[in-house]
Amino acid sequence: MSAHPVIHTRDVRRVFESRKGFFFNELVRTEALKGVDLDVDAGEIFGLLGPNGAGKTTFTKIVSTLLLPTSGTVEVLGFDVTKEAHKLRPRIGLVLGGERGLYNRISARENLRYFADLFGVPMERRDKRIEEVLERVDLVEAADRRVEEFSRGMKQKLHLARGILHGPEVLFLDEPTIGLDPKSARETRKLIRSLVADGVTIFLTTHYMFEAEELCQRIAVLSRGRVVAQDSVAGLRKLVGGDRTIEVEAYGFDDGEIQRLRALPGVSRVVSEEYGPRLRLTMRVRTNELELATIRTMLANHPELALRERRTSLEDIYLDLVEEEAS
Amino acid sequence: MAPNAYSRGRSLVAVLRLSVLTFLADPQWLIPSLIAPVVFGLVAYELFSGAGPFFVLYAILGAGMMSMWGQTLYGSGWATGADRHLGTLEPTLSSPTPYLYVVGGRVIWNTVAGLFGGAIVFAVVAVTYGRPIPLSDPLDFVLMFLFVIVTLASVGVVFAAAYVYTRYAGFIQNVGEFAFYVGTGCMFPVVLLPFWTNPISLVLPPTWALDALRYLAIPGYQGFSWGFWWDIIGAVGTTLVYLVIAGTVFKSVERHVLEVGDLNDW
Ligand SMILES: Nc1ncnc2c1ncn2[C@@H]1O[C@H](COP(=O)(O)OP(=O)(O)OP(=O)(O)O)[C@@H](O)[C@H]1O
Ligand SMILES: [Mg+2]
Numbered sequence: 001m002s003a004h005p006v007i008h009t010r011d012v013r014r015v016f017e018s019r020k021g022f023f024f025n026e027l028v029r030t031e032a033l034k035g036v037d038l039d040v041d042a043g044e045i046f047g048l049l050g051p052n053g054a055g056k057t058t059f060t061k062i063v064s065t066l067l068l069p070t071s072g073t074v075e076v077l078g079f080d081v082t083k084e085a086h087k088l089r090p091r092i093g094l095v096l097g098g099e100r101g102l103y104n105r106i107s108a109r110e111n112l113r114y115f116a117d118l119f120g121v122p123m124e125r126r127d128k129r130i131e132e133v134l135e136r137v138d139l140v141e142a143a144d145r146r147v148e149e150f151s152r153g154m155k156q157k158l159h160l161a162r163g164i165l166h167g168p169e170v171l172f173l174d175e176p177t178i179g180l181d182p183k184s185a186r187e188t189r190k191l192i193r194s195l196v197a198d199g200v201t202i203f204l205t206t207h208y209m210f211e212a213e214e215l216c217q218r219i220a221v222l223s224r225g226r227v228v229a230q231d232s233v234a235g236l237r238k239l240v241g242g243d244r245t246i247e248v249e250a251y252g253f254d255d256g257e258i259q260r261l262r263a264l265p266g267v268s269r270v271v272s273e274e275y276g277p278r279l280r281l282t283m284r285v286r287t288n289e290l291e292l293a294t295i296r297t298m299l300a301n302h303p304e305l306a307l308r309e310r311r312t313s314l315e316d317i318y319l320d321l322v323e324e325e326a327s
Numbered sequence: 328m329a330p331n332a333y334s335r336g337r338s339l340v341a342v343l344r345l346s347v348l349t350f351l352a353d354p355q356w357l358i359p360s361l362i363a364p365v366v367f368g369l370v371a372y373e374l375f376s377g378a379g380p381f382f383v384l385y386a387i388l389g390a391g392m393m394s395m396w397g398q399t400l401y402g403s404g405w406a407t408g409a410d411r412h413l414g415t416l417e418p419t420l421s422s423p424t425p426y427l428y429v430v431g432g433r434v435i436w437n438t439v440a441g442l443f444g445g446a447i448v449f450a451v452v453a454v455t456y457g458r459p460i461p462l463s464d465p466l467d468f469v470l471m472f473l474f475v476i477v478t479l480a481s482v483g484v485v486f487a488a489a490y491v492y493t494r495y496a497g498f499i500q501n502v503g504e505f506a507f508y509v510g511t512g513c514m515f516p517v518v519l520l521p522f523w524t525n526p527i528s529l530v531l532p533p534t535w536a537l538d539a540l541r542y543l544a545i546p547g548y549q550g551f552s553w554g555f556w557w558d559i560i561g562a563v564g565t566t567l568v569y570l571v572i573a574g575t576v577f578k579s580v581e582r583h584v585l586e587v588g589d590l591n592d593w
Binding site for chain 1: 332338344345352353415421422423424429582585
């Protein structure tokens with residue numbers, strides 16, 4: 001199994017057609033995915049990042065059999081999602097999250113029981129299993145309350161509980177920690193890691209960069225329906241030009257100075273942005289040779305020069321990639 | 328570990344259970360579907376009690392039908408609309424259980440609830456006037472009554488399919504409601520309607536079944552001039568057609584919604 005990726009897609013495209021206007025006479029075409037190639041290996045946590053409307057949810061629904069691709073190859077656990085969805089469904093779990101998607105008038109436990117039945121969780125194990133997942137998401141005490149009384153975060157936890165109820169081999173999570181307080185979000189990340197320890201492969205989308213950095217072995221960045229990068233965080237750092245990020249701040253720089261900074265050894269990228277009354281240059285640096293002192297000497301004529309160095313974060317990488325794509 | 332397998336029986340029971348629980352969580356909604364028919368039944372009684380017991384029965388049967396109609400026919404489709412609205416259609420479709428069984432469970436529940444509603448209308452009218460409804464053969468009547476509700480359920484399944492198919496099904500249903508009440512002859516005899524409406528009435532299975540029921544219950548009933556047995560044949564025939572339509576639609580409906588991708592719009 002490990003030789004073959006658990007999720008394998010090639011040139012996945014998805015077009016939405018909807019009608020607008022009073023007489024539904026205006027046809028609107030949206031190309032949500034424009035040829036997505038992704039491979040996710042067994043047992044890894046794979047993160048899909050991207051701006052709003054990039055196509056993350058669309059892609060998640062396609063790989064979890066809830067939406068057909070307009071064209072392209074999509075295989076999950078070796079099954080073709082367009083032809084073998086019925087074989088795949090018992091083996092995968094999907095958490096779309098949000099406030100909706102639950103039967104509000106009945107209790108959390110009854111919701112789980114209903115879906116356990118639809119998913120065919122063996123009868124003799126069902127009630128025990130429900131108890132187990134309730135415990136895992138910390139909802140035991142609220143289990144017999146109506147879902148309509150739940151807070152947003154509690155609903156999110158119930159979504160998660162339902163997603164893992166039938167013991168899926170692959171779990172798809174669309175923004176699993178959205179709406180959770182910091183403690184619950186951390187517990188959810190712990191839960192995700194413990195699932196991986198049990199051998200589950202995780203595919204998740206998120207807008208929280210630190211979350212992706214903390215959890216994911218590999219990450220893909222989706223922008224306007226295209227994968228602009230797909231690698232480990234370390235690999236992505238190389239891709240955007242370096243582990244080191246140096247920020248230089250002063251009341252303005254001239255073009256010549258920026259040119260000279262760019263020409264320094266190991267510097268791959270210099271971006272300037274206004275920062276209040278000041279200008280900030282963000283530099284990606286590949287090597288350890290370049291010392292801050294060198295830059296300080298170069299820019300010695302600037303009063304109140306501020307100079308900082310940090311490790312390139314996933315957020316830096318993400319913004320680089322998405323901005324590059326946009327320009 | 329072998330993947331879990333769904334079982335049809337278990338899925339049906341689960342859906343029935345969910346329907347009952349949802350109903351018990353908020354049973355008030357039964358009231359609107361009973362008020363109109365009960366009022367209609369009582370008014371009919373007042374108006375027609377001079378015209379003899381059988382005319383009264385005619386009207387009361389219509390009232391009972393109205394009640395069952397709402398529950399049996401609309402309940403099944405409406406539940407799918409509610410699934411869209413709640414966002415539960417997606418997790419339901421992502422389960423291995425084919426959606427047809429989910430609808431099946433709801434049709435069974437709504438049929439039972441519809442029977443219950445019809446019985447309440449009869450009971451209220453009978454109790455109010457302290458007189459039982461005259462029936463020549465109660466057993467035949469009950470069997471026929473069940474038959475009527477099966478024909479209703481067959482239309483219900485088609486409606487449910489429409490609800491899965493498109494989120495505009497509710498609109499079609501609202502427009503169609505009055506036409507159905509009148510068209511099937513629950514309110515007054517179909518023969519009183521203008522001739523051009525007859526084809527509309529005759530494509531609805533309950534029209535035939537209801538006419539047959541009246542043959543059974545009302546001595547000397549004229550109805551359609553072709554008689555009881557042709558009514559039965561017509562009802563069975565049209566019901567089968569509806570079931571075939573529903574079956575065909577359901578074969579493609581799941582694929583259709585996955586293609587269109589509007590499972591969640593409301
Ligand atoms: N059912 C639909 N009908 C028409 N267009 C759709 C539909 N679903 C998504 N789209 C469009 O497809 C594009 C991608 O949407 P998608 O929801 O996949 O983005 P996303 O990356 O999940 O965004 P977000 O971060 O906001 O959740 C958007 O332009 C969206 O408007
Ligand atoms: Mg999304």
